Amino acid sequence: MDNLLKIDKTYDIIIAGAGASGLSLTWHLLQSEKLRSKNVLIVDLNFTPLNDKTWCFWDDSNIPFENLIYHTWNNLVVNAKSKELSEDLQQYRYHCIRSVDYKKQILQQAETASNFTILEAKILGFTSEGKYGVIRTDQGNFKAPYIFQSALKPPGLSTAKSDISLSQHFLGWEIETDNNLFDPDKAIFMDFDIPQLNGLSFFYTLPFTENKALIEYTLFSSNLLTDEEYERELINYLNDKFGLTKGNYTITRREKGNIPMEDRRYPSIYCNRVFNMGTAGGLTKPTTGYTFTRIQKHTMQIVKALESGSEIPEEEASSYRFRVYDMMLLSILDGYSEISIQIFHDLFKNNHFDRILQFLEEETHLGQELKIFSTLPYTPFFKAIWKMKHRILTGA
Ligand SMILES: Cc1cc2nc3c(=O)[nH]c(=O)nc-3n(C[C@H](O)[C@H](O)[C@H](O)COP(=O)(O)OP(=O)(O)OC[C@H]3O[C@@H](n4cnc5c(N)ncnc54)[C@H](O)[C@@H]3O)c2cc1C
Incomplete structure (x- = not known):
């Protein structure tokens, strides 16, 4: 059945979904000298920039889209157990970008690039045809050796193993x-x-x-x-x-x-030659919801792989160690609020905020992580390990 699909046009790269991740990939492709000759199709339901999201993130250097930063905070406050915990950040800054500015600027650049085609269409699905991925839309079917999609939930996700x-x-x-x-x-x-x-x-x-x-x-x-x-x-x-x-x-x-x-594992590919990105690619950190920085890192890796002709990276956003931490914390968050609030209180009271952000960014090493855990109540974590042991022992 799939082989009978009429293909309207073939591209080198198709970006399906022009939200945070699709546009981040667009931006990195636009910066690449080596990929300038590649024909790229971007598809989304709607390209009108809307002021509907603010993306916050922390970073210490080399932020892409620095000119798009709407506001930056140097001091963070956490209130818990009737205490105000506040600290001036030393290493990081907390930034915010508005989706409207991000979309406007990146789309403007894409519109003026002769190798980019922008198509407003409803994506109906993806299939594979040999070395090509195929995108089906209500405006036609297109194929490319690389399709990067953030629009649809990958098949199999609903049956992926999940406890929380x-x-x-x-x-x-x-x-x-x-x-x-x-x-x-x-x-x-x-x-x-x-x-x-x-x-x-x-x-x-x-x-x-x-x-x-x-x-x-x-x-x-x-x-x-x-x-x-x-x-x-x-x-x-x-x-x-x-x-x-x-x-x-x-x-x-x-x-x-x-x-x-x-705690569900998101598949990195939708089907052969169709790669998942963004939330659909499991880039959201389960315990915080932060996704924006991980999206930037992921799309940068994709462009590097395309430039060098190597395989598109398919590893998960988090290493085993951090998946285990996330599972323990998720298991605690799924329980009584009081314990979770105590943990947040102790975390921010007993550790520098920069170190906590570094930990949440998964950039700490084991010694630093053990030090952080030593400042938190042990019992909920032991209970969480016991509850999630079947996952932890089988690769999380
Ligand atoms: C309100 C809000 C605020 C957030 N704030 C933060 C934050 O501060 N920091 C942070 O790190 N994360 C934040 N997140 C989480 C995450 O960063 C965002 O959800 C981010 O937009 C995810 O990017 P994405 O590319 O995966 O999905 P999206 O940005 O949602 O992009 C998906 C795109 O696919 C298109 N699409 C969907 N279905 C179809 C279809 N059938 N056909 C054609 N196109 C389709 C959509 O129109 C959309 O443009 C926030 C999320 C939300 C919802």
Whole structure:
């Protein structure tokens, strides 16, 4: 059946999905002298840049898209157990990029590059034809020796072995206040000192100016809330934390999301010659939801492989050691909120914030990790190891 597909055109590379990862790959391809002659097709449902996501990440040097950084914070705050823990970062900076700026700039560059074709179409699926991947869309079928896709969930994902499947779900408002209330150099990374009504929950506050901030209500749980439920907690928080009542702030933007937090292994390929990227490629760190930096590293590796003609890297985003840590933490997060909050409290109280970010970025070595674990309560971790031993012993 697949062999009978009419192919409308053949490209060298097809990028299926133009979100964070598809555009990151586009950007790295645009920078590559060696790949300048390659014909590239980019397909997405919609190419209109929308101000619907803010991507936050930390980095110490060589950030791609440095000119796109919308705001940077040097100080992070964590509130837990009625204590405010705050630290000036030394090694890292906490940055934020708006999806609207990212999409606009990268697409503008792609539109002016003669080797790029942009196609607005609905992706219906992928198949393989010998040394080619094939993309089926409502605007035709196309093939290429390399298809990189971030649009569809890979087949087999729903049956992949999984013990814990949580979500990081959130709804936030960007607000403008009548009075100056915020310190634009200080981001509230996690504020757990709120009613824990619906599972482990916290707020974060990202101030852009003294009277503009993005404030999000975030939960790590398996049950999503209704918009009214998220918004009720937002209204309460604005009042309790900042003394704000309706009438002395304006909501200028709304952001909502649901990021998977699961121990499931994501396949690196969709089918022969079709490679998964981004969230569909398992790039999301299960315990934090952070994906943006991992996407940048992954797409950079892809371009290096294409330049050198070597195989596209198919290894998982995390090494075995970090997969085990993530499993232990996920197992704890899946349990009682109180224990998780105690762990976050002890983590940020007893370790430098830079070291914690380095650990979350999976750039620490074993000695540093053992030191971090020695500052945390042991019992929940022993229980988690016991509960997840069947996974840990069989390669996580
Ligand atoms: C609101 C929000 C905020 C986030 N904030 C952060 C953050 O601060 N830091 C961080 O590290 N991570 C963050 N994440 C997680 C992650 O970085 C993002 O989800 C990121 O966008 C994932 O990139 P992606 O390329 O995998 O998917 P996407 O960016 O979602 O791109 C997928 C693309 O595929 C297209 N597509 C889907 N289906 C089809 C189809 N059938 N046909 C054609 N096109 C299709 C979509 O239109 C989209 O453009 C956030 C996620 C959300 C939802």
